[in-house]
Amino acid sequence: MLGRIGAWLGPTLLGPIAERILQHGTPSVVRVIVPPEAEGLLYFPLELAHAKDKPLSLQDVSLVFEVKGEAPSIVPEPIGDRLRVLAVFSLPTEGSAIALRRERYELERLMDRIAQTHHRALDLRVLQYGATRKRLQDVIEEGEGWDILHFSGHGLNAALVLENADGSRDDITSDDLCHLLKPARRRLKLVTLSSCLSAATGEEAYQAVLALAMESAKQSARHANPDLGQ
Numbered sequence: 375m376l377g378r379i380g381a382w383l384g385p386t387l388l389g390p391i392a393e394r395i396l397q398h399g400t401p402s403v404v405r406v407i408v409p410p411e412a413e414g415l416l417y418f419p420l421e422l423a424h425a426k427d428k429p430l431s432l433q434d435v436s437l438v439f440e441v442k443g444e445a446p447s448i449v450p451e452p453i454g455d456r457l458r459v460l461a462v463f464s465l466p467t468e469g470s471a472i473a474l475r476r477e478r479y480e481l482e483r484l485m486d487r488i489a490q491t492h493h494r495a496l497d498l499r500v501l502q503y504g505a506t507r508k509r510l511q512d513v514i515e516e517g518e519g520w521d522i523l524h525f526s527g528h529g530l531n532a533a534l535v536l537e538n539a540d541g542s543r544d545d546i547t548s549d550d551l552c553h554l555l556k557p558a559r560r561r562l563k564l565v566t567l568s569s570c571l572s573a574a575t576g577e578e579a580y581q582a583v584l585a586l587a588m589e590s591a592k593q594s595a596r597h598a599n600p601d602l603g604q
């Protein structure tokens with residue numbers, strides 16, 4: 375299924391741009407600017423788009439999205455002598471099992487590999503077994519700040535699931551999470567979410583995505599059978 379999606383996204387949305395990205399060399403970070411009237415494109419998994427019959431994400435290409443005209447209110451401070459990473463693994467007692475231990479192990483291996491490959495000092499702090507809102511707030515407000523925040527756990531539409539002190543679930547909305555992260559905004563550059571529905575959005579955005587996909591399908595059908603356009 376992912377292969378079919380990527381094969382469709384490459385020529386349909388990116389066209390010749392996909393291969394031109396590779397011509398500039400990899401690894402690379404590509405800035406994607408979307409006009410406000412086409413915000414629905416932000417919800418397409420463009421990293422899956424094929425270039426030379428292979429997804430961009432498997433060719434060391436990362437995409438950074440922004441809406442045209444939306445300038446960041448704060449420019450994050452540059453990375454200091456150490457890259458500081460905060461990883462939060464949340465699993466309330468009544469939550470269904472997820473492979474947090476394995477993900478934590480893989481994350482630690484990745485950090486070691488980055489440090490050795492790029493000769494950069496790294497600080498990895500892990501919050502697990504009691505990832506409460508209060509504990510997260512205390513760590514966020516530590517003096518040096520964090521460059522990257524990684525969350526792994528259960529999620530809801532516009533919410534993440536943290537833990538209460540007794541191990542029960544604590545649903546934190548996206549607005550509450552933004553408020554919680556506010557003290558880290560001067561240094562924080564990247565937040566990654568490994569959770570269900572982490573990319574869920576409102577009904578209007580889904581309708582925009584559906585409309586774009588339907589229109590593309592209609593155009594493809596017209597090209598394949600010109601009589602349909604009459």
